[in-house]
Amino acid sequence: MTPRRLVTGPLAGILILIVGLAALDASGLAFWQGLVINLAIYIVLVVSLNLASGFTGVFSLGHIGFMALGAYISAILTLPLREKGEYLADLPTWLAGVHLDQMVGPIPIGWLAATLMAGCLVALLALGVGAVLMRLSGHFVAVATLGFLVMVRVILFNADGFTRGSRTFTNVTPYTNLWWAWACAVLTVYVVWRLKRSPYGRAMFAQRRDRWAAQSIGISVLRPRLLAFVISAFFTAIAGSLYAHFITSFSPTVFYFDLTFRVITMLVIGGLGSVSGSVIGAGVVLAVAEGLRRVEDATLLYGLSGILLAAFFIVVIIRRPGGIMGQREISFGNLVARFRRVPVSGPGEPPGAA
Amino acid sequence: MLEIDGLQVFYGNIRALDGISLRVERGELVALIGSNGAGKSTALKTISGLMRSRQGSIRYEGTEIARESTDRIVELGISHCPEGRRIFGRLTVRENLILGGIQRSPTESREEMERVCEIFPRLRERMSQAGGTLSGGEQQMLAIARALMGRPRLLLLDEPSLGLAPLMVEHIFRVIEDLKREGLTMLLVEQNVHHALDVADRAYVMEAGHISLEGPAASVRADPQVERSYLGH
Amino acid sequence: MANYALQQIINALSAGSLYALMAVGLALIFSILRLINFAHGDLMMVAAYVAAFALFAGLPLPAAIVTMLVATVVIGLLMERIAYRPIRGAPDVAMLLTSFAVGQILQNGTLLISRLAKQPTQIAFPAPDLLNGVVSLGALTISKVNLASFVSGIVLLSLLTVFVTRTRLGLAMHAAAEDLGAAQLMGIRVNRVVASAFAIAAALATVAGFLYASQAGQINPYLGFSPVLKAFIAAVIGGFGSISGAVIGGYALAFLEIIPTALSGIADILPPGSVSPGVHDLLATLLPSGLASYRDAFVFLFLILMLLFRPNGILGGRAREETP
Numbered sequence: 001m002t003p004r005r006l007v008t009g010p011l012a013g014i015l016i017l018i019v020g021l022a023a024l025d026a027s028g029l030a031f032w033q034g035l036v037i038n039l040a041i042y043i044v045l046v047v048s049l050n051l052a053s054g055f056t057g058v059f060s061l062g063h064i065g066f067m068a069l070g071a072y073i074s075a076i077l078t079l080p081l082r083e084k085g086e087y088l089a090d091l092p093t094w095l096a097g098v099h100l101d102q103m104v105g106p107i108p109i110g111w112l113a114a115t116l117m118a119g120c121l122v123a124l125l126a127l128g129v130g131a132v133l134m135r136l137s138g139h140f141v142a143v144a145t146l147g148f149l150v151m152v153r154v155i156l157f158n159a160d161g162f163t164r165g166s167r168t169f170t171n172v173t174p175y176t177n178l179w180w181a182w183a184c185a186v187l188t189v190y191v192v193w194r195l196k197r198s199p200y201g202r203a204m205f206a207q208r209r210d211r212w213a214a215q216s217i218g219i220s221v222l223r224p225r226l227l228a229f230v231i232s233a234f235f236t237a238i239a240g241s242l243y244a245h246f247i248t249s250f251s252p253t254v255f256y257f258d259l260t261f262r263v264i265t266m267l268v269i270g271g272l273g274s275v276s277g278s279v280i281g282a283g284v285v286l287a288v289a290e291g292l293r294r295v296e297d298a299t300l301l302y303g304l305s306g307i308l309l310a311a312f313f314i315v316v317i318i319r320r321p322g323g324i325m326g327q328r329e330i331s332f333g334n335l336v337a338r339f340r341r342v343p344v345s346g347p348g349e350p351p352g353a354a
Numbered sequence: 355m356l357e358i359d360g361l362q363v364f365y366g367n368i369r370a371l372d373g374i375s376l377r378v379e380r381g382e383l384v385a386l387i388g389s390n391g392a393g394k395s396t397a398l399k400t401i402s403g404l405m406r407s408r409q410g411s412i413r414y415e416g417t418e419i420a421r422e423s424t425d426r427i428v429e430l431g432i433s434h435c436p437e438g439r440r441i442f443g444r445l446t447v448r449e450n451l452i453l454g455g456i457q458r459s460p461t462e463s464r465e466e467m468e469r470v471c472e473i474f475p476r477l478r479e480r481m482s483q484a485g486g487t488l489s490g491g492e493q494q495m496l497a498i499a500r501a502l503m504g505r506p507r508l509l510l511l512d513e514p515s516l517g518l519a520p521l522m523v524e525h526i527f528r529v530i531e532d533l534k535r536e537g538l539t540m541l542l543v544e545q546n547v548h549h550a551l552d553v554a555d556r557a558y559v560m561e562a563g564h565i566s567l568e569g570p571a572a573s574v575r576a577d578p579q580v581e582r583s584y585l586g587h
Numbered sequence: 588m589a590n591y592a593l594q595q596i597i598n599a600l601s602a603g604s605l606y607a608l609m610a611v612g613l614a615l616i617f618s619i620l621r622l623i624n625f626a627h628g629d630l631m632m633v634a635a636y637v638a639a640f641a642l643f644a645g646l647p648l649p650a651a652i653v654t655m656l657v658a659t660v661v662i663g664l665l666m667e668r669i670a671y672r673p674i675r676g677a678p679d680v681a682m683l684l685t686s687f688a689v690g691q692i693l694q695n696g697t698l699l700i701s702r703l704a705k706q707p708t709q710i711a712f713p714a715p716d717l718l719n720g721v722v723s724l725g726a727l728t729i730s731k732v733n734l735a736s737f738v739s740g741i742v743l744l745s746l747l748t749v750f751v752t753r754t755r756l757g758l759a760m761h762a763a764a765e766d767l768g769a770a771q772l773m774g775i776r777v778n779r780v781v782a783s784a785f786a787i788a789a790a791l792a793t794v795a796g797f798l799y800a801s802q803a804g805q806i807n808p809y810l811g812f813s814p815v816l817k818a819f820i821a822a823v824i825g826g827f828g829s830i831s832g833a834v835i836g837g838y839a840l841a842f843l844e845i846i847p848t849a850l851s852g853i854a855d856i857l858p859p860g861s862v863s864p865g866v867h868d869l870l871a872t873l874l875p876s877g878l879a880s881y882r883d884a885f886v887f888l889f890l891i892l893m894l895l896f897r898p899n900g901i902l903g904g905r906a907r908e909e910t911p
Contacts, residue, residue: 059680132895138679139623140894143819147887150816154884257812261687268684302702306695310688317685318673404768428774440769442762453762456755457774504774 014186021178033178037246039286040181044188044239046266046278051192052232054272055204056225058134061260062145063236065152066126068255070118070237071244072156072163075172077114078245083171090161101173111175115241119234126233127226134225149260156252163252170249176242184242188235193275193329195231204228205273205327262289265313269323277325284324285309355380355539356401356508361410361420363393363400370396372563373410378508383530383540385550385571387584388560394543395437397560398510401541402434403427414508429457433506437513437543439497443486447477450485450496454503463503470499473529491522498529508539515546527553547584551575590726599841601733604740607837608795609818610825611747612788614833617822618764619784621679625686626666628815629693630789631796634659635712635806636697638797640704642713656793662693663789664782672778690811697808708808714801732802739794744834747787751830756783813883820890826899840886847885 024033045067053059077100079088084096100110133144156163163169195201203224244250262285270281292305316323356378363371371393378384386394399405401412403424412420419427442450451470455463471478474495480488485496494514501509514530515523527549534540534553544550551557557574559567567577574580609627616624637658641651670689674682701708718735721728751757762770763780771777799814800806817840824843825836 057680059683132891136894139683140898142680142683143623143816144891144894146816147890151884151887154881158881261691264684264687300702301699303695303697303699307692307699310691310695313688314670314685314692317677317681317688318670321677321681402772404771423776424771425774425776428772434772436769436772440766440772442765442769444765445758445761449758449761452755453758453770453773453775456759500773 017182017186021182025178034246035286035290037176037178037181037242039282040178040185041239041242041246042263042266042282042286043185043279044235044242045263046270046282047185047188047192047275048232048235048239049263049267050270050272050275050278051195051228051235054267054274054278055196055201056228057272058137058225059139059142060145060229060232061142061264062148062152063232064255064260064263065149066122066233066236067240067243067259068152068156068252069122069125070115070240071250071255072169072240073118073121073237074111074114074241075169075244076162077117078111078173078175079171080173087164087169087171088162092161095162108175111173111241111245115238118241119237122237122240123230123234126230130226130229130233131222134222134229149256153252153256156255166251166253168249168251169244172244172248174245174248176246181242181246184235184238188238189275189279191231191235195228196275196329200224200227262309265309267323268313268321269316271323271325271327273327274323274325274329276330277323277328280324288312355415356541357411357413358397358401359411359413361397361400361412362408363396363405364408365396370563371400371407374560374563374565376558376565376568378539378541380539381537382555383534383542383553385554385557386541386543386560387545387547387550387557388566389583390545391562392560393563394560395512398434398436398512398541398543401427402432402510404434425457428504428506431505431507432510433501433504433508434510435497435501435512435514437516439493441485441488441493441496441500444484446482446484447488447496448481450500451477451503454500457504462505466503466505470502473502473532474499491518491525494518494522494526495529498526502533506538508541509533511540511542511544513543513545515544515549523549547580593727595845596842597727597729598733599845600838601729601736601740602844603838603841604736605795605799605814605837606817606821606840607740607744607834608791609814610821610833610837610840611744611830612791612795613815613818614822614825614827614830615760615784615788617827618829619760619767619781620671620675620682622671622682623679623686623819624671624689624788625683625815625819626689626693626811627788627792627818628811628813629690630659630663630792630811631799631814632806632808632811633662633693633697634793634796635800635810636701636808638800639710639712639806642715648715648717652797655797656790659793659796660786660789663785663792667782667785672781694808694811701808709805710807712800712804712806714804718798718801730802732798736798736802739798743791743794747791747830750787756780760784817886820886820893823890823893823898843889844882844886847882 021036024036027033045063049060049063052063076088076091076095077098079099080101081097081099084091084099088096100114101108102110129148133141133148136144157165159165160167196205204227240255266281266285267278268281269285270279271277289305289309292308296302296304358377359375360373361371361375362369362373374393374397376384376386386397388394396405400407400420403419403422403426407420410420411418414427414430414432417430419430419432422430442453445453448467451467452463455466458466476492477496477499480492485493488496498511498514501511511530514526518526523546530540530542531553542550542554551571551574554571556569557571558565559574559580567574567580609631613624613627616622616627634655638651638655641654642648646654666689670685671682674685698708701710714732718732721730722734723729751760759770759773759775759780760783762773762775763777767777770780795814799810803810818837821836821840822833823836824839825832825834
């Protein structure tokens with residue numbers, strides 16, 4: 001593919017996105033705006049989890065723990081002084097004075113700084129956690145990471161001086177809007193996409209397919225896994241901050257198993273190992289979930305959406321475990337060619353190549 | 355008794371068996387020889403139902419069994435003594451034998467156990483020992499004994515001499531000869547071509563998924579290609 | 588002090604019995620299929636709900652128990668047939684995730700039925716009078732539920748051991764657990780063996796669920812999550828895949844759990860003067876009264892340490908091939 005074609009595709013996509021967001025922003029349709037923001041946050045979550053699990057084949061079930069930490073850390077940092085005094089009266093003095101709620105014009109610098117800080121802190125934690133857990137494999141690492149999720153929850157419930165424990169953490173300033181949410185989503189997609197095509201990415205996929213073979217040719221198993229884990233934790237924490245400042249009130253119960261399962265469903269349906277698959281998966285599942293939620297509200301059959309989504313998941317795992325995209329990515333060149341009904345030319349890079 | 359026709363077997367996208375055809379008459383001992391990876395074990399696994407063929411037919415005493423489940427195939431009288439023995443190391447010798455005859459009634463099982471202990475007296479001494487504590491040769495005996503527990507009419511033997519000391523190999527082949535004399539029909543996969551052709555009535559030579567030579571054991575042995583490749587002359 | 592310790596031990600024995608019952612069910616299925624059935628906890632939950640609804644409907648206790656048993660076993664068998672059989676042999680994680688999905692179906696299904704029956708999310712469990720109250724043994728009081736748990740555990744586990752070691756089906760399960768392919772070659776009907784394993788596991792989960800619900804007093808569709816995690820940890824402690832290991836693990840876990848509870852606030856209950864003030868202050872800081880709530884975190888930390896250093900359980904034993 002010529003360099004120009006490589007760039008024009010995604011650029012066109014971003015242009016369309018910007019136009020779409022502007023239209024939505026101006027429309028004032030709060031419900032749809034909320035839904036589209038939700039989609040962006042899910043995209044960040046799913047793409048990050050794909051990096052951590054789909055690329056390396058090492059499943060992390062505890063990632064929402066990182067999201068929770070990102071949410072709480074950033075929210076604690078951005079909470080204005082007055083609210084801090086009212087709601088978090090027991091904060092240690094060095095934290096009680098911090099309030100990253102500064103704005104420069106329309107840009108919420110304080111929040112951005114807080115988000116970045118939360119991301120870095122969580123990434124650091126992930127480095128430690130990952131160094132320990134990434135040595136395990138298969139279902140053991142899955143359950144160990146689930147343990148991490150439980151531990152985070154327990155800590156959040158108990159450290160109520162910081163987190164208000166089981167009470168709702170409220171009055172978070174709603175900094176998240178369409179633009180910031182989607183900027184993060186695009187950034188995450190870009191970074192993970194580049195990573196996939198880099199030598200690191202290849203190492204990740206190599207040791208996914210055959211750990212022993214990879215080791216025997218000198219590919220370190222721990223390093224790509226750890227790298228994937230840490231980077232994905234960073235972005236997941238950012239998603240947490242986005243979420244916290246979107247929904248403005250939350251408690252530790254939000255960041256637990258239901259959310260975990262939903263993200264996993266999106267990941268599997270989209271295709272483990274495919275970045276574009278994650279975006280598609282997030283969209284599809286969110287759409288289905290929303291649709292089913294309407295049905296639930298109308299028929300009062302609460303629980304139906306959960307059942308159907310889980311059933312959908314099982315069907316996909318049985319019939320098409322690769323998900324919609326498998327490990328492939330959407331190739332813009334091929335998409336365009338298909339529109340123009342032009343035979344796909346160029347040095348034989350089929351849509352299957354990473 | 356056994357008729358295989360045009361069998362095609364794949365591992366994923368890799369073709370392991372490329373349309374092989376062979377037959378085993380009642381009372382015969384047919385040897386299947388060839389180098390590693392030729393597909394011999396795959397052939398046996400497909401007969402016993404561990405693997406499914408994509409195409410082709412397997413007829414046993416007139417019945418088509420290519421799509422049957424393993425337990426049905428065992429019921430019909432085919433017993434497979436697998437490559438690597440695969441005895442249950444954590445279970446005792448007695449338990450291994452019981453499992454071999456699990457389709458039979460407990461009374462029949464007990465009779466069979468007596469019978470196989472006649473053939474393999476060493477096992478009688480080790481009845482309560484865990485399978486994993488037996489020596490290689492003893493494990494092979496256990497594996498064959500276990501396969502005999504169901505009173506099979508066709509015995510599939512996959513590399514019984516693999517990894518055994520020469521003395522033990524002799525012993526195993528003597529047992530195989532005894533079984534043949536009693537009239538048991540056998541299909542024997544072996545890398546030890548010398549011994550295999552000694553006991554066999556007929557032989558097939560396999561190479562890369564297809565049959566390259568077939569005929570009475572004597573003529574296969576005399577074949578110059580076979581002499582060169584497998585007998586080291 | 589001695590009474591306190593004894594009381595804790597008794598609690599641990601009864602909790603251990605429940606954990607053991609659940610861990611055994613989990614281990615049974617794992618040993619044959621390499622599947623960690625996370626929906627196992629939800630089987631417990633379903634059992635509790637069926638019992639509750641049966642009792643609400645006015646069924647006498649024995650009928651309710653039979654209904655509960657039948658329903659749970661049927662669901663266990665369906666789960667195997669519909670969700671797990673088609674993916675037999677798939678990578679471990681795929682099976683694990685599927686078990687989560689199955690759990691979601693059970694949880695939401697129960698929620699749905701509960702709503703349709705005009706019940707709130709959390710309902711009071713109508714524990715039979717038989718299990719209410721306490722029994723006195725000298726200076727100790729044991730709740731009847733705890734006693735029942737302990738007794739049921741011992742009885743059922745003994746029965747199971749006899750079954751597994753003495754019957755042909757039990758032998759077939761052992762064989763299937765060790766080498767599924769070789770078991771097939773024996774003419775063993777693997778599908779039947781697997782189904783039996785699920786039926787047994789479901790039956791054990793039923794008993795565990797009933798007792799757990801009686802103890803907790805309240806049930807909700809999500810109650811299965813914590814027990815199944817505990818069951819998993821218990822199974823790992825015992826060396827995942829063996830029944831005796833699961834039993835040992837269950838009791839070990841229960842005793843392990845006492846540690847933070849017993850130690851928390853130990854500074855408060857130590858008789859004055861028994862330790863020097865310096866040590867007393869140290870204990871108060873390191874093991875504050877609030878430590879008990881960190882129990883779950885503590886247990887998980889232990890699990891992670893086990894997985895790292897002793898993946899074959901406390902007893903160690905033959906190496907298990909790690910799934911790449």
